[in-house]
Amino acid sequence: MIVEVTPTLLLVLELTGTFVFGLNGALTAMEAERLDLVGVIVLGMMTALGGGIVRDVLIGALPPATFRDWRYLTVALVSAVVAFLGRRYLSRVTRSINLLDAAGLSLFCVTGTVVAYAHGLGPFQSTILxxxxxxxxxxxxxxxxxxxxxxxxSGLYAVPALVGAAITAVTLNLHVYDAAVALAEAFVCFTIRLVGLHFNLNVPTAHLPKGGDGQDDRR
Amino acid sequence: MIVEVTPTLLLVLELTGTFVFGLNGALTAMEAERLDLVGVIVLGMMTALGGGIVRDVLIGALPPATFRDWRYLTVALVSAVVAFLGRRYLSRVTRSINLLDAAGLSLFCVTGTVVAYAHGLGPFQSTILxxxxxxxxxxxxxxxxxxxxxxxxSGLYAVPALVGAAITAVTLNLHVYDAAVALAEAFVCFTIRLVGLHFNLNVPTAHLPKGGDGQDDRR
Amino acid sequence: MIVEVTPTLLLVLELTGTFVFGLNGALTAMEAERLDLVGVIVLGMMTALGGGIVRDVLIGALPPATFRDWRYLTVALVSAVVAFLGRRYLSRVTRSINLLDAAGLSLFCVTGTVVAYAHGLGPFQSTILxxxxxxxxxxxxxxxxxxxxxxxxSGLYAVPALVGAAITAVTLNLHVYDAAVALAEAFVCFTIRLVGLHFNLNVPTAHLPKGGDGQDDRR
Structure with a gap:
């Protein structure tokens, strides 16, 4: 049932995404809370592996790739340790946390689409996954x-992921997907995300004043 | 393995539940946080589709119906957009958020039971699911x-869901489940929930004073 | 595909873990929030059954054991009710919440490893699961x-779980796993956890000052 789509390319993109998300999660852990090394590693690994695990659960590819291929766990662990050891240098790099997050987002929206498509899902469903x-x-x-x-x-977080996933699904469907195309697609997502971050762009907002109703049995 | 239980009825109930939960989630998003259109849509869709996805993961019906049938994603998306566009009108309707939540709860406790039962689970397990x-x-x-x-x-949130699911499981087991019965079962759940909301009813409460122990390694 | 590893022992350990985690979750619910009986039961059951459900989803053993064997749901329900009824006595027992949590952690890291191994996962993956x-x-x-x-x-929460799981995986791989070994392995995890709690031990910590970057589109 599984169609392998240039497996080496897929693995490289997946592991790179895992690494940057692991760095991001570990740095976020150190910035947000006073966590010890184990807490930093746990949050780094959850961030690095969470998206792929959710995808594999939803497409029924169980156990998830994370547990079938030791390289995922290893890369995620190493990335969190690297972030812990290099925290002073990494945190000085301006916007490094957001850049790493944007890189992980871009790589995973492409690989997630490829894995879903390779499992026989249609282009629309593969885009969502x-x-x-x-x-x-x-x-x-x-x-x-x-x-x-x-x-x-952030409006421009789901949107670049959907755009990157959608163009990946289209190129898969047209059989023009290859390494260069994959990188270009990740780059499109990355660029939209960075433009959104830089200009603090958001789509139209709406806020309802809290009414008096409906709050009676909630804290 | 899947026994279809009047599939058209099931689909209508599922999509109606998806629509009202999507409205509810989107309105909640606009009430609770200053979110943009994308955030409202994402929370609306998570609310609309989350229950069914969890059910399908737990019974092993993967990929979940959400990703096998385009109508779920479409209805969820439309409901969130409708809530966004009609937010001024919808939020004026007294208790509309709670009513929509109660409607989704009622429809999904029935359809969730039906889907689990159709997948071969026993009446007790189908009730829980x-x-x-x-x-x-x-x-x-x-x-x-x-x-x-x-x-x-809210004590009267899990209880009506369990009651609605239990009577659905019983009627399925007795082979007397049909469209009228399904609607009556959803109505029972809906009524219990509304009675609980109206009278702010809760079951006995208990609260322990925070002891000095056990807090040493938590924030 | 499933290799049964002394199923009675496994079931006893699983149900004991379920019971103590159910007590812990219910007591935590009563300590943390003003919840009614249903809320206490729901949180108790989530705590008792959550770890096993996540494990079964990840290894693809669906529906999870929780829904295949009525004893899990029953034990979880009973434990939460017991905690509710005996809340005054149980909360007086010093550190009871943490002790129950440590006991559940210890039993589940052993049984989780056994179940994953019995489903054909390697020792390393079984340890993680x-x-x-x-x-x-x-x-x-x-x-x-x-x-x-x-x-x-808490640094010494993941570490004892990993140690308990790792020695379980080793003894399974060496075919020396039996009831006494299982209890000893759970005891090792339990002891490390209690030592950590008692001395409030943690592994090296790191905290990054919040920079001015990266916060622009988050609350």
Whole structure:
């Protein structure tokens, strides 16, 4: 049932995404809370592996690749340790946390789409699963450290993931997907995300005043 | 392995539940946080689709119906957009958020039970899975926006879902389940929930004073 | 595909772990929030069953054992009710919440490893899945009541789970796993956890000052 789509390329993109998300999660852990080394590693690994695990659960590819291929766990572990050891240097790099997050988002929206498509899902469904893969790790990270997930607060987080996933699905469907195309697609997502971050762009907002109703049985 | 239980009825109930939960999630997003259109849509879709996805993962029906049938994603998307565009009108309707939540709870506790039963689970397990389907979307919504889930704070949230699911399982087991019965079962759940909301009813409460022990390694 | 590893022993350990985690979750619910009986039961059952459900989803053993064997749900329900009824006595027992948590952690890191190994996963992957099973229930509990999960804040929470899981995987691989060995392995995990709690031990910590960067589109 699984169609391998240039497996080496896929693995390289997956492991690179895992590494940058692991750095991001570990740095976020050190910035957000006073966590010890184990806490930093755990949050780094959750961020690095969460999106891919959610994707594999949803497409029924169980156990997830994370547990079938030792390289995922190893890369995620190494990335968190690197972030811990190099925290002073890494945190000085301006916007490094957001850059790493954008890089992971871009790589995972492409690989997530490819894996879903290779499992026989249609282009539309593969796009949605690709976007979920991209935003999944960061969303788990934010929920765990009690932050409203970026995917809700920043309009240009889900959108670049959906765009990157959609063009990946189209190129897969047209049989023109290859390494150069994959990198270009990740770059498109990355660029949209960075433009959004730089100009603090958001799509139209709406806020309802809290009404008096409906609050009676909630804290 | 899958026994189809009047599939058209099931689909209508599922999509109606998806629509009302999508409205609810999107309205909750606009009430709780200053979110942009994308955030409102993402939370609306998570609320609409979360319960069914959790159910399908737990019964091993992968990929979940959400990703096999384009109508789920479409209805969820439309409901969130409708909520965004009609937010001024919808938020004026008294208790509209709670009514929509109760409607989704009622429909999903019935359909969740039916789907689990159709997958060969026993009546008891189908009841539990039906209740999980009912409360799942709202629980994910609450966790994501950092609210203690309604299923914990309101006694009459899990109970109506369990009652609705249990009577659905009984009628399935007795082969008397049909469209009228399904609607009656959803109505029972809906009524119990509304009675609980109206009278702010809760079951006995208990609260322990925070002891001095056990807090040493937590924030 | 499933190799049964002394199923009676496994079941006894699993149900004991379920019981103590159910007590812990219910007591935590009563300590942390003003919840009613249903809320206490729901959080108790989530804590008791969460780790095993996550494990079964990840290894693809669906539906999870929780829904295949009525004893899990029953034991979890009974434990939460016992905690509710005996709350005054149980909360007086010093550190009882942490002791119960440590006991559940210890039992589940062993059984989680055994179940994963019996499903054909390698020793390394079984170790990771065992540790996830151990920390899973408590992590779900903490996220639901909006606490930073213990697995992040307490260094000696993930570490004893990993140690207990690792020695379990080794003894399974060497075919020397039996009841006495299983109890000894759970005891090792339990002891490390208690030593960490008693001396408030943690591994090296790191905290980055919040920079001015990267915060622009988050609350």
């Amino acid at each position: 690709g976007a979920i893969t991209g935003v999944g790790g960061g969303t788990i990270r934010d929920v765990i450290i009690r932050r409203v997930p970026t995917v809700l607060t | 039906g209740a999980i389907t009912g409360v799942g979307g709202g629980t994910i919504r609450d966790v994501i926006i950092r609210r203690v889930p309604t299923v914990l704070t | 065992g540790a996830i099973t151990g920390v899973g229930g408590g992590t779900i509990r903490d996220v639901i009541i909006r606490r930073v999960p213990t697995v992040l804040t």
